[in-house]
Amino acid sequence: MTSAKSSQSMKPATAAKKLGIYLPAAPQEFQDNPVSREEFSELQSNPPQWLEELRRNGPHPRPEVARKLNVSISGLARGGVTEPLTTAEITELLQNPPQWLVAERASFAAVRAEELRLRDEAKKDEDKKAK
Template sequence: MTSHQTTQTMKPATAAKKLGVYLEATPAEFQEGVVSRAELTALQADPPAWLQELRRNGPHPRPVVAARLGISIAGLARGGVTEALTTEQIDALKQDDPEWLRRERATQAEVRKEAVRIKEKNAERSAQSPGPRS
């Protein structure tokens, strides 16, 4: 019995997500084909000019926009941002610093503080509890 190694492939949307780029802004040949794991690894290791340009200037997908603004994806939606934004648009939003963005950043800071508190509490609890009994 021989085993045949099959090449794992993924849809362009999955590959774009893993690369952190907006699928609709990628070249047509990327959008229409399938991407193998080896191709994805090659794109990550040595990004072509189009990928470098997209990462630098966008348009960026919502997770990237949210991260660059320091808020959650849900916060983007609450702020009315539903489309991909370019780096220039993100910088303009930061410059304008609208009320909704300040509010969402404060919310995100509270979420992070709470996550740290819970992590510390769990670490403290596991340090105090005895190991398994034999």
């Protein structure tokens, strides 16, 4: 007894999130239709021109903006950045960082350093228990 393989699909918002793009900037056809796993794999391995253009120039969703600016998403909100930014806008912020960006980057770096320290400490404790 064999069962027909059903094709899984994801909502456009999920596919956009996984592709790291801002859904409202994607073509209407992409926004309106579910994306099958096969189509998603094809978009990842062989991106069409519109996807390459969105990834290169934006607008970028907040998680991507936060990653490019090296701050948290909360840090973006505290800095007043609530809308998607283009690559040019991100570059401008990096070249002429406002005070909030300098402060948020320092805070984010401190948090990451503390997380790394705690992770290393936990590993050392684990190693001691193993001996």
